[in-house]
Amino acid sequence: MTAKSAKFRFRNMSPRKQMRVAFQGELGAFSHSAALKLLGEHIKLSPRPTFKDVFEVLGREEADFAVIPIENTLHGSVHENYDHLLDYHFVIAGETSIRISHQLIGVPGVSFRQIRRVLSHPVALNQCKRFFERYPRIQSAPHYDTAGSVKTVMDSNLQETAAIASRIAAETYGGTILKENIEDSQENFTRFFLLTKQHTIVGPAQGAPKTSVVFSAENRSGALFRAIACFALRDLNLTKIESRPLRGKPWEYLFYVDFIGSADDEIVRNALTNLRECTQSLKLLGSYYPTP
């Protein structure tokens, strides 16, 4: 398949059955938003408690796709998911970014003035510090999950307690947004990969494809320099490079590299052949079109 023929929007297809999409967290999690953005509304969502469960479910073909967070602009790369990408043999079929924007969500009919307590995951509470400074009457209460906090508020019909979570969590559980976008930072984005078992490309019919690889290399004699040369000598632009020490193997590193180009292009195939010569192990994770 050439890069060109693979360019189609999955959402424009009319699949015989609803696609089943696994993700970590409760319904209404940010991964849920990412799944909708990548695949459209007509999907069957399969929320799972852990990332490992998400990979397992895809492996057992109980899901057609998995949506996983891979990095966040404030918190860095999700190494656990890179580790799973090495252990399981799936293909990246799409990519998108979601802005992490927090909503204050209450039971319908409740007014903001009634609220005295707000539930959410401590990371989300911490990302809304200015909100709590501004309304000292409101106490923050840690909860196990952002979307789960909306579920709790709705299930118990709490009148003086609200939750902090995504817009999609409000929709999912029928909550009302009492205050919009109460997060401190506008620069909080999470990047997600869409995974499948077979080579499929999901994404917009325009823009440049990207390719992700993971490789390991000894760093002693400038192996990284040679690895980067495989791209630079072919004018291939890197969009991400990250090293991570391999524990128990001093001087051996795992590298995550993303670059512009598709593994269907000859120049990229040559770069990867060249890269295989100067690395100890190399795994092609997939070529995909970013969904803006």
Place this chain on the structure above:
Amino acid sequence: MTAKSAKFRFRNMSPRKQMRVAFQGELGAFSHSAALKLLGEHIKLSPRPTFKDVFEVLGREEADFAVIPIENTLHGSVHENYDHLLDYHFVIAGETSIRISHQLIGVPGVSFRQIRRVLSHPVALNQCKRFFERYPRIQSAPHYDTAGSVKTVMDSNLQETAAIASRIAAETYGGTILKENIEDSQENFTRFFLLTKQHTIVGPAQGAPKTSVVFSAENRSGALFRAIACFALRDLNLTKIESRPLRGKPWEYLFYVDFIGSADDEIVRNALTNLRECTQSLKLLGSYYPTP
């Protein structure tokens, strides 16, 4: 000052006054352990609610040192602290890694069999999944902070509730460790930097110094390749490289690079002069000896 003359253990000095060390979190946080490992027992600890507060306190000279987490083996780099390192003009004076090991901590006299509920930060609860699977009678309850959960259990003299936190949190609040090392992963390490306002080197009198720099570069024409060449051509070994897109500036990236060598060495000074030619901005964060 040459690299050699700078090699001394800070803890072997007899400072006139106790060194004041700021860190984020409650007393008993993992940063507290890192501070003790880096500077010894004779320090005055200054716990602060946010990373920004920690930098502010050091800036106002209300602390002599700050200890900040910079990356975690499971969760990636702490971009927020890299941003603060660019905004404030401090020097890295030392580095260490702490294994994130979780203890089940209760009020003295309470036995493990009595425990029905365990408080901690959801990230820590999540890192002890196997413990909760093994003891289904025990419910997990999210709290705002790991060390804070020990404080709560001790302050309220709770008999059926324990906390999950560090060994140092048990010592700090006088709790008893009911179960040791209940974390799922042995591979969870956090790397910390020790910061000061003036050039000081803290660490062991042996081993190789490391240097950390941050630079920005356009990636269009292989700028990264030239930047890496500044090190490779001088046989300087990189121990970390990470790129991070600069938001609002397409194709411009921030790079974090650590390498073996001291900015006091001529070869490193030459590499940095060379690096300045092929980058848009370059900041030397410091040269330091890792504390094993």
